Amino acid sequence: MNTENLKISTVENLITTPPKSKAKSDEIIRDLLPQKFGRQGMIWVAVLTAICCVGAFAYYRQLKHGLVVTNMRDYVSWGIYISNFVFFVAISLVGSLITAIFRLSNVKWSTPLTRIAEIIAVSAIVFASLIIIVDMGRPERLLNLFLHGRIQSPILWDVIVIGTYFFISVLLLYFPLLPDFKILIRFKEKTGKKLNRLYRFQGSFWKGTKEQFKISDKSINILCITIIPVAFCIHTVTSWLFATTYRPGWDSTNFGAYFISGAFLVGAGGVVVAMYMFRRAYRLEKYITDMHFEKMGRMVVLLAFLYLYFNINEYLIPAFKMKKMEAHHLTELFAGEYAPLFWFTIFIGMILPVIILLFKKGRKPKPAFIAGVMVVVGAWFKRYLIVTPTLLNPLLPMQNVPENFKHYFPSWEEWAIAMGSLSGALLLITLFARIYPIIPIHETIEEQNKTDEKISLVE
Amino acid sequence: MKRKINLKNILLVFISLVVLNQTGYAQDEKEEPQQIVRLHYYNVNNNLQYLVLESLLKTGRKIEPVKKKAYRIYLDSVARSNFIAGVLTNEEGKVKAVIPPELKSIWDEKSEHTFIVTSEVAGEEETPTEFNIIKSKIAIDTSNVDGVRNVTATVMKQENNEWVPAGDVELKIGIRRMDNTILSAGEEPTYTTDSDGVATVEFNKINMPGDSHGNLIFTASVSDNDELGNLSVDKTLSWGVPLKDDNSTFGQRTLWSTRFKTPYWLLILAYSISIGVWSTLIYLVFQLVKIKRLSIQRPG
Structure with a gap:
């Protein structure tokens, strides 16, 4: 079993053959190898961990005392937890957009963004699953969902599709990592012994043979094709949790498309934010360039317009008819209790980012980052608006119920758990970036060599 | 040039409208807030009598409920023996108070009564607000002669301790829905009593779904009458179609089955x-x- 004799086609070939390329490859590897946290990184991790701990304590209180510690009551039984769940599901869709759709469309510029998108997708889907368990009053009965679940219920479809999407996302993260493991294992002195052990466990079998590459490329292509319908399913089914319920604001045939367009928008916004953060933290200006912000900025504009279009459909048409059952709900949104939040999500979450990103200067890294933050924050509140006001407008009037049943504002435990889950997702992304290369090293080297070859041919 | 002038005029009109509108609002804002207290008297089935107090604050065109404000309600005079209840308004500025049985002797003495509402602001007693009502009662009767089904409501009021018909009283006669609204028994939404205090409606609604025995709750209801307050009376009658459970899909493969x-x-x-x-x-x-x-x- 002499592995030294194996036919090696990739990195080593690329590094050893042309000396000019070797130097460039070394530089790329040096730049993209995982780096230890600096001072700022440590503070960032500490803050996120602290928020997670507060969330965990709040959840301990919820387990101990029951869901009574929340402000959810008979009418608002889906509060901030479900809004958070929908947000996580939405942002997870970015994995299919950046990785799958761009890869299948042969979009080359997205290479440095694929892993960022995939890790966002995996983290978000992990916490979407966790937040659903948090929303359950009796989490120890989770297994009953599978043992006694009815296939007629969209809730079970959601459970199945989330599990499937998670598995696909993990595979889509893992397959492209394989060639990078070989590089990471080679640079043991830079990555450290402990991490090296992990890399060996996860990818020591990757030798970079032609056969291995052939199988890997084929598998990635199959994954990219599979993830698109599953991604559409995950968000469509999530929207059906609402749309199959006869309620003002949810009774819509438009909901699947409305949710998917919103998910693509928040996902793209999330990637822009992550691009900026990683670029700054790891000094990746050479790899995540202004061009990437320019292109992603345009993408966000397109998706924001698409989402605005669906919003107009979703609100203007019912408002035009003002059916009695919809009227109170719509008035609450447009001019009532939820009006500030509603107009905040429309202007800050959609219109203002479009205005910023429509201009070339607005698509520079910093303004694009600000627009991305606006999109993500707006999207989070948008999910809150989809869930809560509808529940406060039931079709039968609220009669003889305590006053606090008629209003909803999350308790501190709900806020702590929701913020804890958001911090948890960010922490997962941060730790991933500490352990694995956040930009695919092998693919970057390969593309660099192709560019060099083209240049030399021209010369 | 002409186009420019037109645009200018339109702009001027628009600015004037905006300014006028703003001035209107500014005037509204300057107006002193006005406290409004409303008291609604309810007599249900001629035996349960209660009051609903509504407290509002009017500032310009804006009317808001006054939350968590304490009031004291008296019958006829502000005395300890005439005290009905001390109440605190809810989030909607409303509160309910039941007339206690101890006040029966005072209640029976006269045909007309005055409810007096007092409140305190910063330790000072506010001017009491008074509401007058005439004692009244309402009855509902039904008849079925040769297939013609009629619902008759009779409203009586007391004058000099004697019951006399209350004419010209507007009321609703119909079937009580589950959400307490009333489906009119006839074609008109409301009816008016004649000089005998009677209003009769032909019940022409066929195949109305009732309960499992076909029971419908017929009701006659007077709402916010200046003299009589709110009166209502119910009568249950099996003029509806018995509601049978639809078991046609029981045991079938459906989206709502097990x-x-x-x-x-x-x-x-x-x-x-x-x-x-x-x-x-x-x-x-x-x-x-x-x-x-x-x-x-x-x-x-």
Whole structure:
């Protein structure tokens, strides 16, 4: 079993053959190898961990005392937890957009963004699953969902599709990592012994043979094709949790498309934010360039317009008819209790980012980052608006119920758990970036060599 | 040039309208807030009598409920023996108070009564507000002569301790729905009593769904009458169609049945999608295993 004799086609070939390329490859590897946290990184991790701990304590209180510690009551039984769940599901869709759709469309510029998108997708889907368990009053009965679940219920479809999407996302993260493991294992002195052990466990079998590459490329292509319908399913089914319920604001045939367009928008916004953060933290200006912000900025504009279009459909048409059952709900949104939040999500979450990103200067890294933050924050509140006001407008009037049943504002435990889950997702992304290369090293080297070859041919 | 002038005029009109509108609002804001207290008297089935106090604050065009404000309600005079209840308004500025049985002797003394509402602001007593009502009662009767079904409501009021018909009283006669609204028994939404205090309506609604025995609750209701307040009386009658449970889909494979009775089309659809996707994923896991095996194979 002499592995030294194996036919090696990739990195080593690329590094050893042309000396000019070797130097460039070394530089790329040096730049993209995982780096230890600096001072700022440590503070960032500490803050996120602290928020997670507060969330965990709040959840301990919820387990101990029951869901009574929340402000959810008979009418608002889906509060901030479900809004958070929908947000996580939405942002997870970015994995299919950046990785799958761009890869299948042969979009080359997205290479440095694929892993960022995939890790966002995996983290978000992990916490979407966790937040659903948090929303359950009796989490120890989770297994009953599978043992006694009815296939007629969209809730079970959601459970199945989330599990499937998670598995696909993990595979889509893992397959492209394989060639990078070989590089990471080679640079043991830079990555450290402990991490090296992990890399060996996860990818020591990757030798970079032609056969291995052939199988890997084929598998990635199959994954990219599979993830698109599953991604559409995950968000469509999530929207059906609402749309199959006869309620003002949810009774819509438009909901699947409305949710998917919103998910693509928040996902793209999330990637822009992550691009900026990683670029700054790891000094990746050479790899995540202004061009990437320019292109992603345009993408966000397109998706924001698409989402605005669906919003107009979703609100203007019912408002035009003002059916009695919809009227109170719509008035609450447009001019009532939820009006500030509603107009905040429309202007800050959609219109203002479009205005910023429509201009070339607005698509520079910093303004694009600000627009991305606006999109993500707006999207989070948008999910809150989809869930809560509808529940406060039931079709039968609220009669003889305590006053606090008629209003909803999350308790501190709900806020702590929701913020804890958001911090948890960010922490997962941060730790991933500490352990694995956040930009695919092998693919970057390969593309660099192709560019060099083209240049030399021209010369 | 002409176009420019027109645009200018339009702009001027628009600015004037905005300014006028703003001035209107400014005037509204300057107006002193006005406290409004309303008291509604209810007499249900001629035996349960209660009051609903409503407290509002009017500032310009804006009317808001006054929350958590304390009031004291008296019958006829502000004395301890005439005290009905001390109440605190809720989030909607409303509160309910039942007239206690101890006040029966005072209640029976006269035909007309005055409810007096007092409140305190910063330790100072506010001017009491008074509401007058005349004692009244309402009755409902039904008849079925040769298939013609009539609902008759009679309203009486007390004058000099004697019951006399209350004419010209507007009231609703109909069927009480589950949400307490009334479906009119006839064609008109409301009816008015004649000089005998009587209003009769022909009940022409056929096949109205009732309860399991076909019972419908007929009701006659006077709302916010200046003299009489709110009166209502109910009578249950089996003039409806008995509601039978629809068991036609019981034991069938439907979307709303148990998990053991899932429709076949859904089972086939759900399982074929799941099997299709998961067999692809299992295939991919095998591809990973294949990649791993390749690393331990000799080349060539």
